[in-house]
Amino acid sequence: MTQVATQPPQATSGLRDVVALSSDICSIEDGVLTYRGIVIDELAEFGTFEEIVYLLWYGRLPKLDELAEFKADLAEQAQLPSALIDMMKTFPKRTTPMECLRTAVSAMAIFDPESEDMSPAANQRKAVRILGQMASVVAAYDRIRNGREPVSPKRDLSLAGNFLYMLRGMAPEPLAVRALDKAYILHADHELNASTFTARVSAATLTDMHSAICAAICALKGPLHGGANEQVMKMLNEIGSPASVEAYIRQKLASHEKIMGFGHAVYKNGDPRAKHLREMSRQLGKLTRQEQWYEMSVKIEDIVTGSKGLKPNVDFYSASVYHYLNIPSDLFTPIFAISRTSGWIAHINEQYARNKLIRPRAEYIGPRNQHWIGIEKR
Ligand code: COA
Numbered sequence: 001m002t003q004v005a006t007q008p009p010q011a012t013s014g015l016r017d018v019v020a021l022s023s024d025i026c027s028i029e030d031g032v033l034t035y036r037g038i039v040i041d042e043l044a045e046f047g048t049f050e051e052i053v054y055l056l057w058y059g060r061l062p063k064l065d066e067l068a069e070f071k072a073d074l075a076e077q078a079q080l081p082s083a084l085i086d087m088m089k090t091f092p093k094r095t096t097p098m099e100c101l102r103t104a105v106s107a108m109a110i111f112d113p114e115s116e117d118m119s120p121a122a123n124q125r126k127a128v129r130i131l132g133q134m135a136s137v138v139a140a141y142d143r144i145r146n147g148r149e150p151v152s153p154k155r156d157l158s159l160a161g162n163f164l165y166m167l168r169g170m171a172p173e174p175l176a177v178r179a180l181d182k183a184y185i186l187h188a189d190h191e192l193n194a195s196t197f198t199a200r201v202s203a204a205t206l207t208d209m210h211s212a213i214c215a216a217i218c219a220l221k222g223p224l225h226g227g228a229n230e231q232v233m234k235m236l237n238e239i240g241s242p243a244s245v246e247a248y249i250r251q252k253l254a255s256h257e258k259i260m261g262f263g264h265a266v267y268k269n270g271d272p273r274a275k276h277l278r279e280m281s282r283q284l285g286k287l288t289r290q291e292q293w294y295e296m297s298v299k300i301e302d303i304v305t306g307s308k309g310l311k312p313n314v315d316f317y318s319a320s321v322y323h324y325l326n327i328p329s330d331l332f333t334p335i336f337a338i339s340r341t342s343g344w345i346a347h348i349n350e351q352y353a354r355n356k357l358i359r360p361r362a363e364y365i366g367p368r369n370q371h372w373i374g375i376e377k378r
Contacts, residue, residue, distance in 0.1 A: 011363040016265065020197070020358070025056060025346050026189045033272050035189055036060070044276050049159055049184040049339070050074065056189055056346040057127065070128075075162060077125075078132030078153040080140060081111040088137070089144055097141055097334045098227075102217050104137040105130070109210035116208055123352065126209050127345045134341055135159055138334040139166035160184055163338070167327075175287070176325050179280055180335075183318055186273040187336050189343030190314075191266075195220040199344040203351040204358040216344045217337055223260065226336040231260035232319035233329040236296055245299040253307060261316030262304050270311040277317035284324035293320040 012018050026035050033040040036055050043052055050071050054062040062070060084107055091100060109115040112129060114122040132153070140150035143166075151169045153162040160181040164172035190196065199216035203209075220226035239248045252259060264271055278297075285294035297312075297320050304310050315336075322332050 009361060009363065014265070020192060020360075021200070021356075023191070023347070023350055024059070025350060026191045026343065028191050028266055031267055031269050031272065033190070040186065040272055041276075044182055044185050044273075047185055049181045049188070049342075052185050052188050053131065053159075053342040056342050057124075057349070071158060072155055073128050074132045074159060075153050075155045075157060076132075077129040078136045078159075078162060080133055080136045080150070084108065084111055084137075085140060085144075085150055088141055091141075091144075093145065095145075097138060097330050098217075098221050098337070100141045101134065101137055101334050101337060102214065102221070104141070105134065105210060105217060106214050108133055108137075109208065112210065115210055118206065118208065118352070120349075120352075123209055123349060127349070130209065130213055131338075131341050131345065132159070135163045135338045136166060138331060138338060139163055142167055142328065142331060143169070159338075163335075164325075179284060179321060179325060182276065182280060183321060183335070184339040184342075186276055186314060187318075187339035189340070189346065194222075194225045195340060196344055196347050200347050200351045201358045203348040204355055206352070206355065209345070209348055212348045213341060213344055216340070220337055220340065221333065226315075226333045226340070228260045228313070228315035229319045229322070229332040229336060230329050232316055233323060233332065235260060235300075236293060236319060236323075237329075239296055239300075242292060242295045242299055245296055246303065249300055249303045253304070259300070259304050259310070261312055261319065262308075262310040264311075264313045267311070267313070271313040273314040274312045274317060277314065277321055278312070281317045281320040281324065284321060288324050290324065293323055296320075 024036070026033070027037075035043060035052065036059060038055070043055075047055075051061055051067060053074075054060075054067065054070055084104060087107060088100060088104060091103075108130065112126060114126055117123075117126075136150075136153060143150050148169070151166045153166060157165055158177065158181065161172055161177045164176055164180060192200075195216040198219035199212045202212040202215040223231050235248075239245055249259065281294045281297060285291040297317060301312050301316070305312075318336075319329070319332060322335065323329070327335070
């Protein structure tokens, strides 16, 4: 935190504009987002998710042989312990994929022989396992809840390719793989967002990597953070057609309800990731001949931006993109979690490497000079 005086400082609502730590992973400056100094537009256009993960974790882009080895390692380590699959089969039917992921990551630690090994080498190996296995958990759970057996990952597929393969049990379309890969890149890291800050606060106590990831998942789950994309899809489903957008949104705005997928705590002139997802949504709408989801989204954007000045954030167009990829809406936030795990791990390792316990102060606004009241007099 900026400073701690002898007198407790005044609270900053939501820690807005408080610079909590220094980091060399991700920057948001003047509305421009970079990972390790490379602008998100270049990463999204030229990169693959594995290259971006390598960049986030090791601070540079991988060479050809390093990338091949890294991809193979990720695919190999993505295999789930059979005991974990058995455990997931016992979950009550009403368990949501995000609840399953929260529990499964905690259980992944139990089955990981290195879970409590805090050496940098063990943390590097665990990073690969956690990222690979998280995607496998989400895909496996969707199959289990639909009465199907989980499918093992393939060594020759990328993380995005393997996710779609494990979800459907058949070779994924290259276009779908590229779309998901790009969405993964756009969601990979975002400076001190709520879940990454949670991961760093946890890691700063020197808890293990699985525990810090669990904490981050819990923070991502909320509708004001990663849960927003699922809420956007719910809204699109409720609206149903482009003709119904105007009345629906005007009514929400009139009753001061938040429109999910709009606004941002840091960007005030637009989220630089949104335009990429908007374009992907447009292209996928055309390709699948289901342009109504894209059209509804554009209409919503016109009204919300026109009347409130609020711009779409990363969650808004990712909803229609995932829907076009035929992904059930309650997997949207788990997919965000899979991608953001790459950023969480980069931040957890950075925290371990130059650790300082994160312990801010609270401004006390409660009563003072109170006295104990005996139970008979209360
Ligand atoms: N729809 C309608 N109004 C919104 C809004 C939205 N999505 N986001 C912010 N506002 C309004 C608030 O109602 C508030 O209005 P008021 O001053 O009249 O009370 C004002 O804008 C400031 O809102 P606040 O929530 O304090 O802004 P913030 O910068 O702290 O919030 C978010 C950032 C992301 C939490 C907020 O924009 C939001 O809740 N968005 C919807 C959820 C979402 O998409 N989350 C994903 C973020 S990537």
